[in-house]
Amino acid sequence: xxxxxxxxxxxxxxxxxxxxxxxxxxxxxxxxxxxxxxxxxxxxxxxxxxxxxxxxxxxxxxxxxxxxxxxxxxxxxxxxxxxxxxxxxxxxxxxxxxxxxxxxxxxxxxxxxxxxxxxxxxxxxxxxxxxxxxxxxxxxxxxxxxxxxxxxxxxxxxxxxxxxxxxxxxxxxxxxxxxxxxxxxxxxxxxxxxxxxxxxxxxxxxxxxxxxxxxxxxxxxxxxxxxxxxxxxxxxxxxxxxxxxxxxxxxxxxxxxxxxxxxxxxxxxxxxxxxxxxxxxxxxxxxxxxxxxxxxxxxxxxxxxxxxxxxxxxxxxxxx
Numbered sequence: 170x171x172x173x174x175x176x177x178x179x180x181x182x183x184x185x186x187x188x189x190x191x192x193x194x195x196x197x198x199x200x201x202x203x204x205x206x207x208x209x210x211x212x213x214x215x216x217x218x219x220x221x222x223x224x225x226x227x228x229x230x231x232x233x234x235x236x237x238x239x240x241x242x243x244x245x246x247x248x249x250x251x252x253x254x255x256x257x258x259x260x261x262x263x264x265x266x267x268x269x270x271x272x273x274x275x276x277x278x279x280x281x282x283x284x285x286x287x288x289x290x291x292x293x294x295x296x297x298x299x300x301x302x303x304x305x306x307x308x309x310x311x312x313x314x315x316x317x318x319x320x321x322x323x324x325x326x327x328x329x330x331x332x333x334x335x336x337x338x339x340x341x342x343x344x345x346x347x348x349x350x351x352x353x354x355x356x357x358x359x360x361x362x363x364x365x366x367x368x369x370x371x372x373x374x375x376x377x378x379x380x381x382x383x384x385x386x387x388x389x390x391x392x393x394x395x396x397x398x399x400x401x402x403x404x405x406x407x408x409x410x411x412x413x414x415x416x417x418x419x420x421x422x423x424x425x426x427x428x429x430x431x432x433x434x435x436x437x438x439x440x441x442x443x444x445x446x447x448x449x450x451x452x453x454x455x456x457x458x459x460x461x462x463x464x465x466x467x468x469x470x471x472x473x474x475x476x477x478x479x480x481x482x483x484x485x486x487x488x489x
Contacts, residue, residue, distance in 0.1 A: 170228060170229075170230055170231065171219075171231050171232075171233070172230050172231065172232050172252075172370040172371060172373070172374050173231075173232035173233055173234070173235060173373070173374040173377065174233060175215070175216065175218065175219055175233035175234065175249075176233075176234070177212060178208065178212055178234070178380070179379060179380065179382055179489070180208055180380060180382045180384075181205075181208055181209060181212060183382045183384055183438060184201065184204070184205035184208060184384065185205070186431070186434055186435050186438060186439075187201060187384050187395075187439070188201060188202065188205060189398070189399055189400050189431070189435065190395040190396060190397055190398070190435050190439060191390075191394070191395060191396075192394075192396050195394065197388050197389075197390065200388065201384075201388060210264050211262075211264055213264055213324070214262045214263065214264025214322075214324030214325070214342075215233075215234075215248050215249075215262045215264075215324075217262070217324050217342055218233070218248065218249050218260065218262060218322075218342070218345075219233075221342055221343070221345045221346060222249070222251075222345075224346040225251065225346060225349050226349075226350065226353065227253065227353065229251045229252060229253045229349075230251070230252040230253075230366055230367065230370040231249060231250070231251055231252070232249065232250045232252070232370060232373050232374055233248070233249050234246065234247070234248065234249070234377075235247055235250055235373050235374065235376070235377050236377055236378050236379065236380060237302075237303075237306055237373070237376050237377070237378065238376070238378055239302045239305060239306060240305075240309070244378060244380075245298070245299060245302045245303075246380070247259050247260070247261065247299055247303070248260055248261050248262050250303070250373060251349070252366055252369055252370045252373070253353075253366065254359040254360060254361045254362065254363065254365075254366055255315075255316070255352075255353065255356040255357070255358065255359060255360065256315060256316040256317065256318055256352060256356045256360075257303065257315060257316070257317045257318070258317075258318050258319070258320065258349065258352065259296060259299050259300065259303060259317065259318070259319040259320070260319070260320055260322060260345065261292060261295065261296055261299070261319065261320070261321050261322065262321075262322045262323075262324050262342065263292055263321060263322070263323055263324065264323075264324040264325060265278075265280050265289075265323060265325060265328055266280075266282060266325045266327065266328055267280050267281050267282030267283075267328060267329075268280070268281040268282075268328070268329045268331065269281075269323065269328055269329065269330050269331070270331050270332070271291070271293075271330065271331070271332040271336060271339060272291070272332075272333075273291055273293050273294075273332075273334070273336065274334075275291075276290065276291040276294050277289065277290065277291050278290070278291055278292060292321045292339070293321065293336065293338070293339060296319035296320075296321055296338065297319070299319055300317045300318070300319050303317050304317050306376075307369075310372060310376075312369055312372075313360060313361070314360070315360040315361060316356060316360075318338070318352060319338055320338045320339075320340070320345065320348050321338060321339045321340075322340065322341065322342035322344075322345055323339075323340070323341050323342060324342050326341060326342075326343065328341070384439075385439055392439055392440045395435075395439055395440075397432060397435050397436060397439075397440070397452060398432075399425065399428045399431045399432055399435075401418035401419075401420065401421060401423055401425070402423070402425065403418065403421055403423040404418060404420055404421040404423070406420055407419045407420030407421060409425050409428040410454070411428075411453065411454070411455060416428035416429070429453065429464050429465075429468075430468065430487070432452055432453065433452075433465075433468050433483065433487060434487055434488065436452055437483040437487060437488045438488060442482060442483060442488075443472060443480050443481060443482050443483070444465075444469065444480075444481055444483070445474075445478070445479065445480055445481070446458055446461055446462055446465065446479065446481075449461050449464075449465045465481065468483060468484055468487050469481035469482060469483055469484060470482050470483075470484055
């Protein structure tokens with residue numbers, strides 16, 4: 170049973186919006202694009218997990234992408250946590266392609282693709298840290314000691330994995346149900362009753378802390394470097410403008426009625442959490458203030474001021 174469902178990470182949508190706002194000639198755009206593609210590939214791998222989770226026996230409780238505080242405002246995130254009366258299983262997914270040579274003795278993973286090698290930190294070390302952090306979280310939240318295991322899954326079925334020594338918690342994702350079954354057979358003792366399992370899973374879900382995702386800070390960008398406009402999803406060359414009461418691409422004329430919402434999200438995430446009607450007028454490039462108000466009002470709550478000087482705060486669901 171899924172206690173916390175899998176969802177596309179908020180950071181993906183924020184990258185998408187930032188790339189809309191960042192000029193094509195900006196020197197930091199390649200770095201932003203590179204990280205965006207990495208995040209997208211990572212989620213593509215993670216999105217395979219629910220399929221394999223359905224084959225786990227005894228109906229465990231499953232949480233996807235929980236991000237927990239481990240004290241002193243430090244956080245750790247896991248792709249998935251499986252809660253059973255016998256143990257907890259942390260599942261991490263890596264979407265690597267090519268040949269993967271695992272060298273745990275050197276704490277590294279070497280990826281070979283098309284004759285080129287790239288070195289990554291050893292995911293086994295990451296999973297061990299997660300085990301320790303989750304155990305500490307359980308203790309600090311008053312739960313009894315229970316075995317915590319981890320397994321690293323390679324999502325790409327065509328990747329070739331090699332290692333000089335046996336590594337039982339590293340495999341292709343297709344092996345996950347068998348790994349889970351082996352753990353069930355090795356852990357007969359029940360540490361938690363069914364109701365306590367549910368309480369633990371719900372506590373994990375309630376303790377989830379969304380990632381802030383401040384991309385301007387990460388890339389040392391200022392709001393002045395952005396150009397707030399919505400790229401055309403069809404031709405990917407033009408941008409959306411409003412004419413004759415509808416939003417369409419300035420080049421191919423494809424209609425995009427969601428344009429104001431996307432513009433407002435860009436503004437709220439990267440420029441400011443409040444806006445005036447005058448500022449919205451400049452953002453939308455619409456001179457009629459009555460039209461601006463009609464477009465703006467569904468997305469804001471009034472904060473202070475009167476008439477033209479009113480300040481509006483963006484609704485939380487717009488920026489989530």
